[in-house]
Amino acid sequence: MALTQSIDDFATQSLKQSSKPSPVQHNNVIPFPSARALLQVTLPHPLHDLAGTQLRALLHSPLGVYVVGTHASREAVCVQLDIASEDLDFTLHTLISTVPAALIGPLKRRANVAKAR
Structure with missing residues (x-):
């Protein structure tokens, strides 16, 4: 069903008024990137278990996107997670x-890699 409306209902404007640009609004707020942190996690493994079992479980979990480095030794696998400070609660719970056997290490502030140009 089409709505009917007469042309007389519209307010007439001159072409000069309609061609004026709208006032420009300046937004002076600059968003800063959230603080990032590095979380060291150690995944111990028994001698009879393969070192990659717990690491595989961690990489296939939602935390896999945060992994930035790993280091394997005979007794454990050290994993470094790069997380945003607001993701700390989610990261620890997950x-x-x-990986309930994981040893959670220190949380260190990450230095900004990209400098302002």
């Missing part, structure tokens, strides 16, 4: 539920 880590504990995914």
